[in-house]
Amino acid sequence: MDFVKARNAMVDGQVRTADVTDPRILGAMLDLPRERFVQPDQAELAYSDLDLPLVGERGRTSPRCLLRPMNLAKLIQAAAIGAEDRVLDIGAASGYAAAVLARLAREVVALEEDPALAAFAGKNLAGCKVLNASVVTGPLTEGWPPQAPYDVILLEGASEIAPRMLFAQLRDGGRLACIEGRGLSGKATIYRSDGGVVSGRPVFDAAAPLLPGFVQPPAFVF
Secondary structure (H helix, E strand, O other): OOHHHHHHHHHHHHHHHHOOOOHHHHHHHHHOOHHHHOOHHHHHHOOOOOOEEEEOOOOOEEEEEEOOHHHHHHHHHHOOOOOOOEEEEEOOOOOHHHHHHHOOOOEEEEEEOOHHHHHHHHHHHHHOOOOOEEEEEOOHHHOOHHHOOEEEEEEEEEEOOOOHHHHHHEEEEEEEEEEEOOHHHOEEEEEEEEOOEEEEEEEEEOOOOEOOOOOOOOOOOO
8 A cells, every 4th residue: 555645645635625724734644654553454544534443462442543634633723732832642542643743842741541552652653753742651531740731632532521620730821622522412622721710612523432531420310
């Protein structure tokens, strides 16, 4: 398979057509070999227009995925990442989004709670010579307080709830980008911290697999 051709087709046919105009995002997605961020037998699917479930080293399908390229690019663009920003990437999976973010920001902290995926992400980032992203391991819902506050927090998956547990890790003026809601009812949402008050606004319709822990608690039934 001609991966360079596939990469160009992904950007031209999926990303540009979704009104992603930031040349930094387009350039990063054109340069980064997305096929390296999946197992070798998935490489030909790496540029598909879908949320691609990741396969573990033992051939088991993981509940985690590479986000659909269009949704990832639009979410990153909506977060308005600056060159001096510090970004927390929650649910880093195999490290692809962290590699894209590292082209835009000063520093990226890639949080992953699955040790095997975290190791895979670290290997992939090193292989692509990404020097300003570090992989840390811990529960996704707790964020990563040791390096807070962050200018941007990105959730690589859907949340059924407003991720209020992460708001305290935003710098004043910081943004949190996520897909909120389940299935076709999901909305990409940008939260912004302003003087300690955090408010959100929907920016486009989107769906993604739920991240572990970001689920609506069961309702109490009388």
